[in-house]
Amino acid sequence: MLQLLDARHRLLFMFNEKEVVLKIQRGELRAFTLLVKQYERLVFHVVQRLTLNQADAEDICQDVFLKVHSSLHTFAFQSKLSTWIARIAYLTTIDYLRKYQKMKISELTDDLGDFYFTNVTPEKLLDEKDVAHYVHKLIDQLPLHYRTVLTLYHLDEFTYPEIEQITGMPQGTIKSYLFRARKLLKESVERYLKYDGNK
Incomplete structure (x- = not known):
C-alpha cells in the first residue's frame, strides 16, 4: 500500500x-x-x-x-x-x-449592501467542533462572485492576475470582493467564537 x-x-x-x-x-x-x-x-x-x-x-x-x-x-x-x-x-x-x-439575481450583485448570513447561526451549530467547517458554511452563503474569489485566492491559491484570467474580473474588483467578504466572515466568526465561549 x-x-x-x-x-x-x-x-x-x-x-x-x-x-x-x-x-x-x-x-x-x-x-x-x-x-x-x-x-x-x-x-x-x-x-x-x-x-x-x-x-x-x-x-x-x-x-x-x-x-x-x-x-x-x-x-x-x-x-x-x-x-x-x-x-x-x-x-x-x-x-x-x-x-x-x-x-439567482442576487448572485450577480457586485454589492454586499445589507447582506447578512441567514441560515448559519451559532445557535444552529451548537455541536460544531470545527471553526473551519463553520467558515465554509458561511462562504457557501456568500453571493457567487464573493465566494468565487475567496475560493480561488485562499483555497486554490491563485494569484490576482490568475483570478483575473479565470473570471474576467478586474484585479481591483477582485481585491474589493476579497476585502469585503473577509471582513464579513471575520465579524461572523468573532460572533461565533464569542457565543461558543459563553456556552
Missing part, C-alpha cells in the same frame, strides 16, 4: 504540463488520463463551490474535461495550465447555472 502511495506521489510530482499537453495534442489518451488525475480535484473544487450541489458538480466536471480535451489544441502555454483549466471550469459552471436558471 505504501509503495502504491509513493508511486502515485512520484507520478504527480513528475507531472510536466508541457510534455503532457504535447502528448495529448498528438493523440495519446494515456496522457489525458494523467491530466485529469492531476486537475480533477481543482476542477471539482471550483465547480462545487459555485454550484453548491454535488450531483450538478459531477455532471459539470465531466463537461469541463470534455471541453478541455477538445480545446487543448488551442492552448499556447501563455498561462499556467491550471489557470486555463480553472477558467474553463468557471465559465462552464456559470453557463450551466444560467441555462438551468439556478443562478
Whole structure:
C-alpha cells in the first residue's frame, strides 16, 4: 500500500504540463488520463463551490474535461495550465447555472449592501467542533462572485492576475470582493467564537 502511495506521489510530482499537453495534442489518451488525475480535484473544487450541489458538480466536471480535451489544441502555454483549466471550469459552471436558471439575481450583485448570513447561526451549530467547517458554511452563503474569489485566492491559491484570467474580473474588483467578504466572515466568526465561549 505504501509503495502504491509513493508511486502515485512520484507520478504527480513528475507531472510536466508541457510534455503532457504535447502528448495529448498528438493523440495519446494515456496522457489525458494523467491530466485529469492531476486537475480533477481543482476542477471539482471550483465547480462545487459555485454550484453548491454535488450531483450538478459531477455532471459539470465531466463537461469541463470534455471541453478541455477538445480545446487543448488551442492552448499556447501563455498561462499556467491550471489557470486555463480553472477558467474553463468557471465559465462552464456559470453557463450551466444560467441555462438551468439556478443562478439567482442576487448572485450577480457586485454589492454586499445589507447582506447578512441567514441560515448559519451559532445557535444552529451548537455541536460544531470545527471553526473551519463553520467558515465554509458561511462562504457557501456568500453571493457567487464573493465566494468565487475567496475560493480561488485562499483555497486554490491563485494569484490576482490568475483570478483575473479565470473570471474576467478586474484585479481591483477582485481585491474589493476579497476585502469585503473577509471582513464579513471575520465579524461572523468573532460572533461565533464569542457565543461558543459563553456556552
